[in-house]
């Protein structure tokens with residue numbers, strides 16, 4: 001397993017979770033001790049829970065993040081939440097450019113890049129998501145698409161301390177399907193090369209997460225792939241036991 005970079009196991013709760021879900025966060029905090037020192041744990045609940053979760057997790061080894069942010073710091077943008085607001089609520093990270101944001105909310109690479117820059121302005125670490133659709137992979141265009149997304153979405157001058165990349169093939173999200181370890185290795189190596197070409201030494205240090213149907217039963221195999229520096233987990237992050245089953249790969 002590649003341990004030159006500190007792994008991150010991140011949970012993206014998507015539009016799931018109510019106040020009572022703090023019990024799952026507490027369960028994650030209790031189990032986090034086994035992996036602390038070896039991997040970073042991050043929970044990204046819906047925006048309504050960021051402040052309370054950050055308060056609950058304060059002093060623990062579990063970080064709290066947002067799932068998106070707007071590029072402006074404040075103003076007449078009804079319904080939006082800025083990176084500064086997430087930071088003020090206690091978040092340390094924010095996911096940007098998730099495929100659901102790109103598809104359902106029509107976010108373009110340029111929007112994602114602005115959000116990543118906003119995250120940096122606010123002192124947050126951005127997790128920039130990229131990934132191809134099934135049709136694009138079948139047409140042998142997966143690396144072309146991911147290359148374009150990286151070019152358009154990553155902020156200039158990124159440092160490993162404020163950027164994480166997540167490779168999430170759209171067809172693997174919530175489907176139970178995953179690429180083969182060989183396909184993941186090929187894509188993560190490609191992303192690493194692009195990061196190194198653009199950000200030089202910093203690009204070698206940026207963590208590259210894999211996301212898409214990660215669960216406890218496949219985590220060991222997927223996390224063992226070269227240049228896979230952790231996981232971005234959807235469905236299996238909602239229950240503490242499931243999430244810890246993945247994180248424990250690094251225990």
Ligand SMILES: O=C(CO)COP(=O)(O)O
Nearest residue numbers: 012173174212213234235
């Ligand atoms: O979209 C994801 C994480 O951001 C992955 O979701 P699943 O783990 O449910 O496939």
